[in-house]
Amino acid sequence: MTKQEELQPDQKQEDQKSPPPVQPQHQEQPKVTKEETDRAKEIQELYRKLEKTRSILHTAGDVEVGQTPHEILEETRTYKLLHYQQMVSKTAKTPILVAYALINKSYVLDLQPDKSWVRSLLSQGFDVFLIDWKTPTTADKYASFDDYVNCDMDRCVDIVLKKNKVDQLTLHGYCMGASMSAMYTTLHQEKVRNLAVIAPVVDTEKDTTVIGNIAKHMDVEKMVNIVGNLPAEQLYACYSILKPFKQGVNKYFNLVQNIDNESFVGNFLRIEKWLYDTPPIAGETFKQWIADIYQKNLFVKNELKLGDEVIDLSKIKVPLLNIVADEDHLVSPQCSAPLNDMVSSVDKRLMRFHTGHVGLIASLYSQNNVLPKVGQWLKARSQ
Amino acid sequence: MTQNDNKESQPNISPDAIYNFWTNVMKLPTIGPMYAFSKDFGAYANDYVNLGKVMADLKTHNDNYWALVSAAYAKAARGTAEKAPKQLVTKEDFENYRRAAIEAFEYAFTELFASSEFSVVYGKVFSSQLDFSKALQSIAEKNFKVLNLPARGEIDEMLKDVHELRKSVREMKKEIEGLKNDQARRVAT
Numbered sequence: 213m214t215k216q217e218e219l220q221p222d223q224k225q226e227d228q229k230s231p232p233p234v235q236p237q238h239q240e241q242p243k244v245t246k247e248e249t250d251r252a253k254e255i256q257e258l259y260r261k262l263e264k265t266r267s268i269l270h271t272a273g274d275v276e277v278g279q280t281p282h283e284i285l286e287e288t289r290t291y292k293l294l295h296y297q298q299m300v301s302k303t304a305k306t307p308i309l310v311a312y313a314l315i316n317k318s319y320v321l322d323l324q325p326d327k328s329w330v331r332s333l334l335s336q337g338f339d340v341f342l343i344d345w346k347t348p349t350t351a352d353k354y355a356s357f358d359d360y361v362n363c364d365m366d367r368c369v370d371i372v373l374k375k376n377k378v379d380q381l382t383l384h385g386y387c388m389g390a391s392m393s394a395m396y397t398t399l400h401q402e403k404v405r406n407l408a409v410i411a412p413v414v415d416t417e418k419d420t421t422v423i424g425n426i427a428k429h430m431d432v433e434k435m436v437n438i439v440g441n442l443p444a445e446q447l448y449a450c451y452s453i454l455k456p457f458k459q460g461v462n463k464y465f466n467l468v469q470n471i472d473n474e475s476f477v478g479n480f481l482r483i484e485k486w487l488y489d490t491p492p493i494a495g496e497t498f499k500q501w502i503a504d505i506y507q508k509n510l511f512v513k514n515e516l517k518l519g520d521e522v523i524d525l526s527k528i529k530v531p532l533l534n535i536v537a538d539e540d541h542l543v544s545p546q547c548s549a550p551l552n553d554m555v556s557s558v559d560k561r562l563m564r565f566h567t568g569h570v571g572l573i574a575s576l577y578s579q580n581n582v583l584p585k586v587g588q589w590l591k592a593r594s595q
Numbered sequence: 596m597t598q599n600d601n602k603e604s605q606p607n608i609s610p611d612a613i614y615n616f617w618t619n620v621m622k623l624p625t626i627g628p629m630y631a632f633s634k635d636f637g638a639y640a641n642d643y644v645n646l647g648k649v650m651a652d653l654k655t656h657n658d659n660y661w662a663l664v665s666a667a668y669a670k671a672a673r674g675t676a677e678k679a680p681k682q683l684v685t686k687e688d689f690e691n692y693r694r695a696a697i698e699a700f701e702y703a704f705t706e707l708f709a710s711s712e713f714s715v716v717y718g719k720v721f722s723s724q725l726d727f728s729k730a731l732q733s734i735a736e737k738n739f740k741v742l743n744l745p746a747r748g749e750i751d752e753m754l755k756d757v758h759e760l761r762k763s764v765r766e767m768k769k770e771i772e773g774l775k776n777d778q779a780r781r782v783a784t
Contacts, residue, residue, distance in 0.1 A: 431721065431725065
C-alpha cells in the first residue's frame with residue numbers, strides 16, 4: 213500500500229464525520245495592478261495582430277499587381293510586348309520602350325497605382341511600351357545576351373517604331389535591362405533617340421555590393437554545364453544575404469506592428485510577391501553576366517561580345533540619362549556612374565537620389581522626387 | 596536412404612572445375628551480358644567512389660562555411676549584449692533589445708557577406724554542390740542507357756542545335772522582311 217492510499221480511507225472517514233468547512237463570505241481576490249492589466253491587454257493585442265498577420269499572409273498570393281490597362285502587341289515564347297493605354301493626350305512625340313531586367317518580373321514598374329513608374333510616365337504624356345520577359349525553360353539554356361538584345365529587343369524596337377510611324381524611340385532600361393539597353397544602343401544607335409537607364413551594371417570592379425562579392429568566385433561555367441539555367445532557389449539564396457536582418461527579419465516585425473494599416477499591408481504584400489516571383493535565368497546569359505561582366509569586367513573595358521560584335525560604349529552618342537540610387541545594395545552607384553564617362557554623348561546627365569534599388573522605381577519618394585525630374589528630361593528630348 | 600547413397604547422388608565438382616567454368620564464361624565474346632555487366636559494374640563502382648570523394652569535399656567546405664557563420668553569430672551576440680538593455684522589464688526595454696539585436700546582427704553578417712574570405716568559401720561550397728549534382732547525374736545517366744533513353748549530353752546537343760536553328764530562322768525572317776520592304780519602296784517610287 214502506498215503512502216497516499218494509506219491516508220485516503222482516514223480522510224474519507226473524517227470527511228463524513230466533520231461538518232463542511234465554513235466558507236468566508238468575501239473570498240480575498242489577489243490584487244491586480246494597473247500595470248499587470250495593461251500588460252495583459254498588450255499581450256492580447258499582440259496575439260490578435262499575429263493571428264491577423266497569419267491569415268493575411270495566407271492570401272498574399274492574391275494581391276493584384278500590374279493593373280495599368282495595356283494591350284499585348286506581340287507575344288513570343290521569350291517575351292510579351294506591352295503597350296499601355298494613354299491616360300492623358302500624348303504630348304511627347306518619341307515613344308518610350310522600357311526594357312526590364314531578366315531578374316524577377318516587370319510588374320515592379322507598375323506595382324500599384326500610386327507607386328507605378330509606368331503610370332507616372334503615362335500621366336506625363338508619354339506613349340509607353342514595355343518588354344516583359346517570359347520565364348525561360350530548359351530549352352532556353354543556350355539563349356545569350358545576343359539573342360535577347362539583337363533578336364528580341366531589336367524586334368520590339370521595330371514594332372514600336374512601326375506602330376508609332378517614327379524612326380527613333382527612347383530606350384529606357386532598369387538594372388540588368390539598363391545594361392542591355394546600353395548594349396543595344398551601341399549596336400543599333402540609328403533607332404535610339406535617347407537612352408535613359410536606371411541603375412545599370414557597368415563597372416563591376418567598383419561594385420561594393422554583396423552580390424558583386426559573391427559573383428567574383430562563382431564557377432558559373434560549371435553551373436551552366438551541370439544545372440543549365442540558374443535555378444530560382446539560387447537567386448533566393450542571394451537575396452537572403454542582402455541586408456539579412458534590417459530587411460529580412462525586421463520587415464516582418466514592422467508588418468505585425470502595422471497590420472491594421474491597409475495601405476502598409478498592401479504595399480508590403482506587393483513587394484513581397486515581386487521579391488519571390490523569381491524565374492530562372494537562361495544559362496548562357498547568366499554565364500555572360502557573371503563571367504564576362506562581373507568577373508572579367510569586360511563591359512567597361514569595351515571587350516564584351518554579343519555574337520560576333522564587340523560592345524564599345526564609346527560609340528554611344530545619343531543623349532544619355534543615368535539614374536542611380538545612393539543606397540542601392542544591389543547595384544552600387546559607383547558601378548553605374550562610370551557609364552557617363554564611357555560614352556561619347558555630349559548631352560549626358562547623371563541623377564543621384566537618396567534611396568535604394570527598389571525605392572528608386574516603386575515608392576512615393578520616387579513618385580515625388582525622381583519621376584518629375586526624369587519626365588522633364590525626357591520631355592525636353594522627345595519632341 | 597543411407598549416407599553412402601547421398602554421396603553417390605552428388606555431382607563431383609571440384610574448386611578447379613568451378614574456376615575453369617567461370618574462366619570460360621568470362622572468355623565469351625565481348626558482346627555477352629556478363630561482359631557488359633562486369634564493365635558497367637566497374638564504372639558504377641568508380642562513380643560511387645567519386646561520389647564519396649565529392650561528399651567529403653562538400654563536408655569540408657560546408658564546415659568552413661558554418662565556421663564563418665558561427666563566428667559572425669558570436670560577434671553579433673557580443674554586440675547585442677553590449678548595446679542592449681541589461682534588464683527587460685518595460686515594453687521599451689524589449690523594443691530597444693530588438694533594435695540592438697537587429698543592428699548588431701546586420702553589422703556582423705553584412706561584414707561577413709561582403710568579405711573576400713566569405714566569397715571564396717561560398718564559391719567552394721557552391722562548386723562542391725555542383726560536383727555532387729554531377730556525380731548523381733553520372734550515375735543516373737548510366738541507368739538512362741539501360742532504359743535506352745537519351746543522356747543529358749545528347750539532349751544538350753539537341754538543345755544547342757534547336758537554338759542555332761531558331762536563330763537562323765529569325766535572321767532569315769528579318770532578311771525576307773527587309774527584302775519585302777525594299778520591294779514595296781521600289782514599287783511606290
